[in-house]
Amino acid sequence: MSAPNPRPPLTIRMHAADNVAIVANDGGLPAGTVLPSGLTLVDRVPQGHKVALVPIAKDAAVLRYNVPIGYALQDIPAGAWVHERMLHMPAARSLADLPRSTAGAWNAEPLEGYTFEGYRNADGSVGTRNILAITTTVQCVAGVVDFAVQRIKEQLLPRYPNVDDVIGLEHSYGCGVAIDAPDAIIPIRTLRNISKNPNFGGEVMVVSLGCEKLQPDRLFPAGGIAIKPVAAGAVDTGSTGQFDAKKEPALDVVCLQAEKHVGFMSMIDSVLESAVPHLERLNARQRVTVPASELVVGVQCGGSDAFSGVTANPAVGFCTDLLVRAGATVMFSETTEVRDAVDQMTARATTPEIADAMAREMAWYDAYLGRGQADRSANTTPGNKAGGLSNIVEKAMGSIIKSGTAPISGVLSPGEKLQHKGLHYAATPASDFICGTLQLAAGMNLHVFTTGRGTPYGLAECPVIKVATRTDLARRWHDLMDVNAGRIADGEASIEDLGWELFRLMLDVASGRKKTWAEQWKLHNALVLFNPAPIT
Ligand code: CA
Numbered sequence: 001m002s003a004p005n006p007r008p009p010l011t012i013r014m015h016a017a018d019n020v021a022i023v024a025n026d027g028g029l030p031a032g033t034v035l036p037s038g039l040t041l042v043d044r045v046p047q048g049h050k051v052a053l054v055p056i057a058k059d060a061a062v063l064r065y066n067v068p069i070g071y072a073l074q075d076i077p078a079g080a081w082v083h084e085r086m087l088h089m090p091a092a093r094s095l096a097d098l099p100r101s102t103a104g105a106w107n108a109e110p111l112e113g114y115t116f117e118g119y120r121n122a123d124g125s126v127g128t129r130n131i132l133a134i135t136t137t138v139q140c141v142a143g144v145v146d147f148a149v150q151r152i153k154e155q156l157l158p159r160y161p162n163v164d165d166v167i168g169l170e171h172s173y174g175c176g177v178a179i180d181a182p183d184a185i186i187p188i189r190t191l192r193n194i195s196k197n198p199n200f201g202g203e204v205m206v207v208s209l210g211c212e213k214l215q216p217d218r219l220f221p222a223g224g225i226a227i228k229p230v231a232a233g234a235v236d237t238g239s240t241g242q243f244d245a246k247k248e249p250a251l252d253v254v255c256l257q258a259e260k261h262v263g264f265m266s267m268i269d270s271v272l273e274s275a276v277p278h279l280e281r282l283n284a285r286q287r288v289t290v291p292a293s294e295l296v297v298g299v300q301c302g303g304s305d306a307f308s309g310v311t312a313n314p315a316v317g318f319c320t321d322l323l324v325r326a327g328a329t330v331m332f333s334e335t336t337e338v339r340d341a342v343d344q345m346t347a348r349a350t351t352p353e354i355a356d357a358m359a360r361e362m363a364w365y366d367a368y369l370g371r372g373q374a375d376r377s378a379n380t381t382p383g384n385k386a387g388g389l390s391n392i393v394e395k396a397m398g399s400i401i402k403s404g405t406a407p408i409s410g411v412l413s414p415g416e417k418l419q420h421k422g423l424h425y426a427a428t429p430a431s432d433f434i435c436g437t438l439q440l441a442a443g444m445n446l447h448v449f450t451t452g453r454g455t456p457y458g459l460a461e462c463p464v465i466k467v468a469t470r471t472d473l474a475r476r477w478h479d480l481m482d483v484n485a486g487r488i489a490d491g492e493a494s495i496e497d498l499g500w501e502l503f504r505l506m507l508d509v510a511s512g513r514k515k516t517w518a519e520q521w522k523l524h525n526a527l528v529l530f531n532p533a534p535i536t
Helices: 139-159 182-195 264-283 312-325 335-348 352-371 382-386 392-403 432-442 471-476 495-510
Strands: 020-023 050-052 061-064 067-072 115-120 131-136 165-169 205-208 252-255 288-291 296-301 329-332 408-412 422-426 446-451 464-468
Touching: 020 061, 067 392, 115 495, 131 139, 131 182, 131 264, 139 165, 139 205, 139 264, 165 182, 182 432, 205 264, 252 264, 296 312, 296 392, 296 432, 312 329, 312 392, 312 422, 312 446, 312 464, 312 495, 329 392, 335 352, 335 392, 352 408, 422 432, 432 446, 446 495, 464 471, 464 495
Parallel strands: 131 165, 131 205, 205 252, 296 329, 296 446, 329 422, 408 422, 446 464
Antiparallel strands: 020 050, 061 067, 115 288
């Protein structure tokens, strides 16, 4: 027998028109439980799962967020557990005849007077951390770069106390790929733009193998990179002759196949020697007070459950509105998780052209999935379903809430860099690592990640604030979760309270006054480039 439930039965309905609600109590509720409304549960309903509030006839819509998340495959009595096997999923919304920029004016007051301490860059962007990032052109060099990074940390970094970290931008791209295929532009521009993330201070240094397809001057074509010319002799000309050291602007490249390298230590010494001027310039950077409008926040979710769309994501959405009111930049992404909310998105577009760009990105992604004989329904995981999310429609309605209510003023294709401030739809896969990687390429300087099932996700390139959807997760993962949005379901805090708390925490984390748990433990996931083009 389980211990008696310490709290009265609690269910949460998202909209007055909904015919289901989710059970909030830890451990769920047993059959026979009488809800405050007088309804008696006819099944045991696990936490986060749906209970029918009224009888639902076969083929009738099951409504959550006032949206049909599915159609009943059988008659469902009131008080029954409504799970995924009882629902038929609706077809994806057609991309024709979408509302275009119809939502009207957003009458939110500007939010002024909020600041943080950041590193102002020559291009106007602002970093929240001060990191030397070593770009790699190909996976072949990753082991050497790892070794060199360790040496730099041991031997050089103590001399540059103002530099937070040294990292290798490692990935699986660069060779063995159809580099002239049209979609190869995505991984290439992603890597190029990540190298120029605001947290790296405009300092670009590259380690190349020599014979790879992604040559340094292809990654950074002339004029594509604004760095100071390096000292004569610092450019390492490859013996293969593929890298033209005479090209301007000079790019700081260590090429492992260069003839001058005799032995492994010669390569390592060369990387350390190249790192020194970059470390010196980074070390001279100082934090300055900048307006909150310099935040570039990427939001995403991972390991979602039915609480994601009830607690954490609405709190993030409220915070998104605060950020946009403060003039900051927010990106929401995860195309398969917003596909079912496309009409809400296109209605909120600031112009019909922005709405068309959204539809174009979705159509591209539909076709991409279609090539693999899949569709958006491939998104949901066993953990999502165990957590109460029946299908991608229900997941999407909980996911899009992260975008708040502001007008959407920009759309980015995968790997593109932001051009202006405001709320953006940055089209990316929902994969946590690929989404984070693409948001870094766009110029993200702070990441917010909500999770219900729990993931220790982190990035080496920028701070990640993790928000738990449930108190039970926040309690068990007390030294991994930065914010407990489960307090909303517990009745201890409102969505507004949590949104403000998150906003203030962002300013503290961006300023370096606070570290996230992932930073404290140095937890970080790999960069994963999105490569929809063929591998050879
Ligand atoms: Ca995700």
